[in-house]
Amino acid sequence: MLDGAVSLEHLNKQFGERAVVNDVNLEIHAGEFFSLLGPSGCGKTTTLRMIGGFELPDSGRILIDGRDVTHDEPETRPLNTVFQSYALFPHLNVFDNVAFGLRFEKPGSVSKKS
Numbered sequence: 001m002l003d004g005a006v007s008l009e010h011l012n013k014q015f016g017e018r019a020v021v022n023d024v025n026l027e028i029h030a031g032e033f034f035s036l037l038g039p040s041g042c043g044k045t046t047t048l049r050m051i052g053g054f055e056l057p058d059s060g061r062i063l064i065d066g067r068d069v070t071h072d073e074p075e076t077r078p079l080n081t082v083f084q085s086y087a088l089f090p091h092l093n094v095f096d097n098v099a100f101g102l103r104f105e106k107p108g109s110v111s112k113k114s
């Protein structure tokens with residue numbers, strides 16, 4: 001059973017000479033609500049992209065429920081991504097935008113409650 005714990009160990013990413021993510025160590029426990037806050041350009045999106053598998057770290061590890069997923073393809077990671085507003089489906093409400101990726105996980109795994 002997957003609980004959803006995420007660990008980042010010494011995560012690093014550079015673009016050219018610029019270090020965007022520098023030795024990030026982070027533990028997000030299963031069921032915990034977590035936010036990344038900071039100014040534009042501080043590495044929030046790059047960190048999320050690495051967790052999702054859309055960007056490879058230069059070094060460090062990403063673990064989900066204790067399993068190293070650092071080099072796993074995005075579609076094989078037990079995650080779902082909801083992009084910022086410009087990438088949302090305008091014909092869907094908030095629930096359906098969030099549930100969109102979950103519906104591909106398992107048929108019938110997400111049901112809308114009245």
